[in-house]
Amino acid sequence: MAVAPAAPAGLPSLQEAYEACRRETAEWAKTFYLGTLLMPPAKRRAIWAIYVWCRRTDELMDSPEAQGRPVPELAARLDAWEQRTRALFAGEVCDGLDLVMRDTIERYPQPLQPYLDMIEGMRMDLTTSRYADFDQLYLYCYRVAGTVGLMTQEVMGVDSAYTSAPWSDPPDTSEAAVALGIANQLTNILRDVGEDRARGRIYLPQEDLRRFGYSEAELMDGVLNDSWRELMRFQLARARDWFARSEAGVRWLAPDARWPVWASLRLYRGILDVIEALDYDVFNHRAYVPTAGKMLDLPRSFVIAQAR
Known part of the structure; x- marks a missing residue:
């Protein structure tokens, strides 16, 4: 298993980075946030991290700062975000969000493709x-x-009741x-x-x-x-x-x-x-x-x- 590159100096602690995600989720997705509070701590933290990653992706197109920007500039931002996302899945960390996303991906392994598909959805709004x-x-x-x-x-996760038997195929x-x-x-x-x-x-x-x-x-x-x-x-x-x-x-x-x-x-x-x-x-x-x-x-x- 490849060793992830060392994180840059000056990053927040993992706890601080997750707390920042919690605050942002609570502020911008109140109904969604309420549902996450019903989860065990590890799962809710992972969901907060994914939510904030998705929000950052959306902000590339729909934040007040992005409004009125020329299409080529917005396209370049999405291209850069895609490259950063690919690097994240390869283990590179640039900031607190990368830190919690890397932790989430390690705890709950998942494919890169849905993240790339979401970025492609943002590209649709360009044209x-x-x-x-x-x-x-x-x-x-x-x-x-x-x-x-x-x-x-x-x-x-999936209920173990459906997967515990040797002949069970996970739904x-x-x-x-x-x-x-x-x-x-x-x-x-x-x-x-x-x-x-x-x-x-x-x-x-x-x-x-x-x-x-x-x-x-x-x-x-x-x-x-x-x-x-x-x-x-x-x-x-x-x-x-x-x-x-x-x-x-x-x-x-x-x-x-x-x-x-x-x-x-x-x-x-x-x-x-x-x-x-x-x-x-x-x-x-x-x-x-x-x-x-x-x-x-x-x-x-x-x-x-x-x-x-």
Whole structure:
């Protein structure tokens, strides 16, 4: 086994680096963070590290500092990030995030490819601001979010009850893990329609806009009419279907991961209910599940998690 290169001087301690990831996750992903607190310490730290890596990747395109930058500059940033990610998986460490990511990869071995796929998803935002149909949108959702399921499935682990017998083949949780990422990204898209239009992006498939007789100009103007409501009902049903697909894989997970995954799944899916309660007005309101609603749902998620 190759020895990883020595870390540069001046890095934070591993504990300090994980604490920085915890704080960032708590600040920027409140619902997600709540789910991680239900995990054992080692698993929650790994999830925080992966979350922050994903956030850093997203910031290359969508941070305030990145807005308005020329495409070649953003492309160069993504190229540099890809090279740094490849180096990270080869054992090189540049900062505190690299430090916790290396520790996570050593504890929970995983492939490089999902990380490269996510970077490729960011590249799509350089050249694509419209999606002709759901097949095109699916590829984007896989790259920017379905990959998260693949990054975290080794951390979640599989229930030993399904693998302890000599004749047992470990269940493949990849399909469900990707489905949950797709569901989460579709929810993000529906919640953020108003914000994305300000960036000149429309993620709702063009064929769906035509199907429900709602124009791009109306979307840009934030028009609320019956066509918009029918379009949104269709989109919410699609997102809920992807959440339903993901549920089948939760039962395979290690017992200490089932409750947090169920909690995160149910709470994030709850954003769809809030969009409905707002009468689909995502132009003037941001849909979120109130803290009280999150707290009330945790016991329900716990009960569901106990059944295989």
